[in-house]
Amino acid sequence: EVQLVESGGGVVQPGGSLRLSCAASGFTFDDYSMHWVRQAPGKGLEWVSFINWDGGDTYYAESVKGRFTISRDNSKNSLYLQMKSLRTEDTALYYCVKDLAAAGTEGADYWGQGTLVTVSS
Amino acid sequence: SYELTQPPSVSVSPGQTARITCSGDALPKQFAHWYQQKPGQAPVLVVYKDSERPSGIPERFSGSSSGTTVTLTISGVQAEDEADYYCQSRDNSDSFHVVFGGGTKLTVL
Numbered sequence: 610e611v612q613l614v615e616s617g618g619g620v621v622q623p624g625g626s627l628r629l630s631c632a633a634s635g636f637t638f639d640d641y642s643m644h645w646v647r648q649a650p651g652k653g654l655e656w657v658s659f660i661n662w663d664g665g666d667t668y669y670a671e672s673v674k675g676r677f678t679i680s681r682d683n684s685k686n687s688l689y690l691q692m693k694s695l696r697t698e699d700t701a702l703y704y705c706v707k708d709l710a711a712a713g714t715e716g717a718d719y720w721g722q723g724t725l726v727t728v729s730s
Numbered sequence: 731s732y733e734l735t736q737p738p739s740v741s742v743s744p745g746q747t748a749r750i751t752c753s754g755d756a757l758p759k760q761f762a763h764w765y766q767q768k769p770g771q772a773p774v775l776v777v778y779k780d781s782e783r784p785s786g787i788p789e790r791f792s793g794s795s796s797g798t799t800v801t802l803t804i805s806g807v808q809a810e811d812e813a814d815y816y817c818q819s820r821d822n823s824d825s826f827h828v829v830f831g832g833g834t835k836l837t838v839l
Contacts, residue, residue, distance in 0.1 A: 644828070654765070654773065654816050656828040668826040671731060704772060714820060714828060716763035716778030723772065 611635040611719045613705045618724030625695050629724055631688040631705030636719075639663065639683035642708040644717060645690045647701035647726075657703070658690065662711040673699075695728045702726075732756060732821035734831035741837040748804040750834045752817030755798055762800040762819045764793060766811075767833075773816065777802060804836070812838045 617629040629645070645657040658679040659668045667679050678691040688705055702723040709715040734754040742748045752762060761780050765773035775784050777793035780800060790805045800819075804811055817831040 646830075653814075653833040654767075654818075654830040656818075656830060659826065659828060666826075668828075670827065709778060715761065716775055716782075717765070717773075717818070718775050718778070718784060720772040720774075 611707065613707060613719055613721035615703065615705045615721045615724035618703065618726045620727045620729060621695055622730050623695060623697060623728055625728070626691070626693045627695065627726060629690040629692065629703055629705075629726075631721060633686045633688065633705075633707070636707070638681075638686040640711055642710050642712060642714060643681060643688045644706040644708060644714075645679060645688075646704045646706050646717070646720075647699075648704070648723075649698075649701040652701075655701070659708075659714065660688070661713075666712065692726070695726075697728050700726060700728045732827060732829050734762075734817050734819060734829050736815075736817060736831040736834045738832070739835045739837065741839055742807050743839045744809060745806055748807050748811070748836055750802045750804075750815050750817075750836065751799055752801070752819075752831050753799045754819060754829070754831075756822045757795065757798050757800055757819060759822055760819045762793070762795065762817050764791075764802045765816045765818065766813045767816065768813045776815075807836075807838055809838050812836055 676694045705721040706717040707719040764777040767773040780795040781793040
């Protein structure tokens with residue numbers, strides 16, 4: 610059974626930092642691309658970042674470029690999102706998402722339950 | 731920045747057919763995928779690569795593409811299909827931006 614378990618969310622002040630982690634199991638982690646997708650309370654889905662199977666290709670939404678860094682450790686079956694210079698508009702539930710593809714994107718077939726990030730003074 | 735446009739809401743009676751559209755300039759060249767999200771739950775992939783259906787998804791869910799518009803069709807709608815539906819695709823640029831539509835609330839009357 611595929612499982613994606615996020616952790617690391619919490620309450621942080623504007624300008625602060627957080628590191629999200631996602632522990633993956635039930636599939637061959639280094640065969641697939643991964644994403645982070647977020648959803649602000651009561652709002653729609655927003656794509657945040659993408660990383661291909663070996664970490665060689667990474668991409669970001671304009672709203673987080675230069676502040677967030679996606680990475681993966683295939684030896685630990687783990688995905689990460691380092692978030693810096695956090696803003697109130699970054700408040701959201703952050704989902705770890707598995708893609709059907711190894712490189713590029715062909716649809717996200719598994720989603721974690723999310724970890725909540727709240728940016729507030 | 732690239733955008734995908736969906737209607738905010740669609741309403742149908744049980745047993746009828748629901749069609750949810752998603753429009754975007756890059757859709758003739760890029761695949762679209764559809765997700766169902768029920769309150770308090772993570773999204774679920776219901777159609778990928780325009781018209782492919784993942785295992786475990788009922789046959790009443792189907793997808794199609796025509797020019798700059800993709801359509802999710804739910805035939806014989808059931809009460810359990812009431813949810814938010816999102817399309818997703820990417821732009822044509824080398825910078826690889828993934829985009830979600832704004833979502834469509836499907837109400838089963």
